[in-house]
Amino acid sequence: MLSQRFLSLSRAASLTCRSLCSAAASRQGQAPDMAEGNRLLHVSNVRNRLREIVGASTNWSDHQQAMAERVSLASMLARSQSELPAKRMKDSFLEVHLPLGSEPELREKYLTNHNTVRFGRILEDLDSLAVLISYSHTYNPALKRSPLSIVTALVDKIDMRQHVIYPDCDIKFTGQVTWVGRSSIEAKMHMSQYRDGAYAPVLDATFVMVARDPGNKRAAFVNPLAPEGPEEEKLLQEGEANKSRRVELSTASLLKVAPTNEERKIIHDLFLNTLDANTVSFRSRILPPNSVWMEDAKLKGLEICHPQQRNIFNRIFGGFLMRKAYELGWANACSFGGCRPSLVAVDDILFQKPVEIGSLLMLSSQVCYTQGKYIQVRVHSEVFDPLTQQHSTTNIFHYTFASDRNVPSVVPRTYGGEPVLVLVLVLPAASPRI
16 A cells, blocks of 8 residues: 555655765765776766767767668667577676766756755666666677667666765666566666765666667567576566566556446545535535645646757657656645655656657646655656647656655545546555555
8 A cells, every 4th residue: 555655665755965065075975986097987978888889979960860871770680589699687787987076077967056966867867877788788799780779668666775865975876687578678777875985875776678670660679688596586587577567557557447446435535525515516625624636736847859858869868858857746846845855766657659859848747645744746748749739648757755744635626636546545556656
């Protein structure tokens, strides 16, 4: 149940960010393995590596031509998964450094005006790393460029393990492939931060990637995975269980099937709790004490998608979408709770459709559940075509925040709001996972 998820996350109640440490503490945040001249992968080089792998250009006009030339790589795709050699988990293992403590000039990109870490930037780094990990798994030394177009399909979950992300201490990302299907890849990543002479874990993230042909039109096969030892066998089994869970939750969606008896009872109880006993009318509703109508807990935004935000395949970078959705969701939680909230978890970010350059991206955030000091926010993004007046859903995001005080309850006024709340209450592993 939802309350159990809240209890499991309460240890990470105030997660992101504190003010800049003192000068002495800052020196303690500089990791020795990030010293100048080291050969380890710097976070700023991840996108460069990806461009080299697919043959993309940093110039907008040249980039379009390079993507057109990638279509010829389709003949290099495997016709079946059996043609591809099995890879080990360590073949895809990567370690990437984000030296916030060692490089003050880099720190500016990650700072808010309150001297805290912009978690949206961390989401961008995780997305790029997940793509690079997937390409490391599918690497073929015989090919100069990869014929695969690997994109993010889903962020399964991001769980915070530490209360604070320090803005002046070095960060390390590690990750590897832990499960594969025929064309899908699960990448697990971990983020740790160097302080007081050692690295401490900050978060664990699970991304699901999909491989497509060079034109990003159809699925493409990826290398099978050969686990080594019981620990890797367990990771592989967890990946298979994650897939089964996602399939089960998809088929049980309230957008596809009618509510169950339990769900119908919850919906009816929600209605009865807001019924005006004096009039006994379906149209006469009253707001319970210390509550807010769900329709009044919204915040919207609009983004014009410029070429600067493109990924290596000439579409809008998924990390940019996650950052903008997170910042809108955070602003909504801040407005709703009356204080600066901290992030507790990220769950079920669905990438349903790519966002083209030049699109009008409309973002809508909704507080869909609260409990105590916790706030669950759902962000829906869609592309609007002003010529056809058509709206197309591209992404759905779920964020869990913690306030420093108890917050009001959200109450749906219409049936459209009630299934959202029911989904949170009955299926906590589906969307919010609180």
